[in-house]
Amino acid sequence: MFKYIDFEPDARKALEEGSAIVALESAGAFEGIPYPENRDTIQTLANHVRNIGAIPAHIVIKGGRIKVGLSDEEIEDFAKRQGELIKASRRDIPMLIAQKKDAVMTIAATMLIADLVGIKVVAGGGIGGVHRGAETTMDISADLEELAVSNVVCVCSGAKSILDLGLTMEYLETKSIPVIGYGTDKLPAYMARESDFNVDYRADDVETIARAFDVKMALKLEGGLLVTNPIPEEYAVNASEMNRAIDKAVKEAVWDDIKGKNITPFLLRSVKAQMGAESVEAQKHLRLNNAELAAKIAKALP
Template identity: 50%
Template sequence: MNLAKYLEISKEVREALENNKPVVALESTIISHGMPYPQNVETALKVEEIVRENGAVPATIAILNGKLKVGLSKEEVDYLGKKGLEVTKASRRDIPAILASEDDGATTVASTMIIAALAGIKVFATGGIGGVHRGAETTMDISADLEELAMTDVAVVCAGAKSILDIGLTLEFLETKGVPVLGYQTKELPAFYTRKSGFKVDYKMDTPEQIAKTLKAKWDVNLKGGVVIANPIPEEFAMDFDTITNAINNAVAEAEEKGIKGKDSTPFLLAKVKDITKGKSLESNIQLVFNNAKLASEIAKNYCEL
């Protein structure tokens, strides 16, 4: 396998991995598609700073000029932020064409997991995972994130499933694929903007050490696939459950009217929710990512010590 032709790991990340130091993978779709410039770049660099402050090395992942990049420079983060929506939102299916055409791609949860695994990174922090979309029983609209979690040995720290999804069906899909859903200090799966969803996680975990031991046990016995680590948004930044539910229901109805589906549905719905909540949902989004970066760093540190 001629991986060296495609994979570029930064010096800092490579040295950390070679010396069994904790590394946390970070996605790049949040930079290109998550928010406007320069707020997107400021947020991405702040997430990296939080990872460092908590004793780990950040590895922001993207595809640039046909290379799988693990660990971006500030200039590369800025480039992605300025290019914004012009960058292809790259999931598993998009990687070969982007590599072959020497193009750029912002990585989703699925593609970040793939590239992190190629580099040997075990822990990844993001906002929320994709899942089964509402009405998927007729549209078959199911995020590639779920299949990736079934196949790829990377733990994903998130604030649960995005609340625009059918959370019950998302959990059913993960159960079928044998993906453990661990709640950090919670028995209930958080729903991105809110700490509650009405659905239970598989196991409540009280410490980062307990989570790290669970990851090690899973992969030591060769149980393939990832783990969802659900970390509720901090109380002070959580949104009112009824307010956010109504906003999402209105956004979903508008998306159906306009025939918006597939990979276009998530950015549309998140943008509509932001408008309906007068920007409060974006601030919540940023804060939950910061919170996930902190927990991911703690888990990565504990995993390296096992």
């Protein structure tokens, strides 16, 4: 069917039958949570998606082949190799396949492959965006560019708090990407339930989101819908504490001259080190929450 893509049997069957399936971002799932909690979280997440009636499909590169859906053995293998795996975005895929490498995929790469194979709903943690200081560095995540051209519903907990959320919202508007808040009028800020910025539209049920996506496709309006889903309240971190941690991390990055593709992992590691176990729990539960919502949307699509 596709020259460089292999499908886990349940994922292949779901695509052939047109049944509900969710593409799951692998970079944050495998790399953002320590082993063995990453493995356990991924397996729990997959079970939750299945219980709702959809098929979970983490997407990775293994031995130079794109894998859509993973076996338990493959999940264990990737989870144990935390810190060793390459993080792939759109630009990396051709060379990594040519060199027969293993890699986990960013939200951008996940959306690209999902759209290519016909998966309509993608779930991740927090979407990338416009970095602080981007007016001089031009550091803008490929996630935003991909969302502008991939025909998917992307479910996440808003943009990562380390970003310039105001500029991120402006960039999304420029790219004609509608930002929908699920049960909220405010843009979630990853591990915090809300930021100071409003979303474009609020939706209180998955049917509305599914209809909006159906309309978008019927009218041939290229690009995706960004559905922002607040982290469950009991696992949310204090926004003020998080902002202090981010400010400190940004200063550390300037001192250490961290730039380019290294900036996001550096900032996330710094914030995680400052906030400790609280941030790990938050990441686990926001991913579970997003996967469950994505599965419900996939079930509601016509």
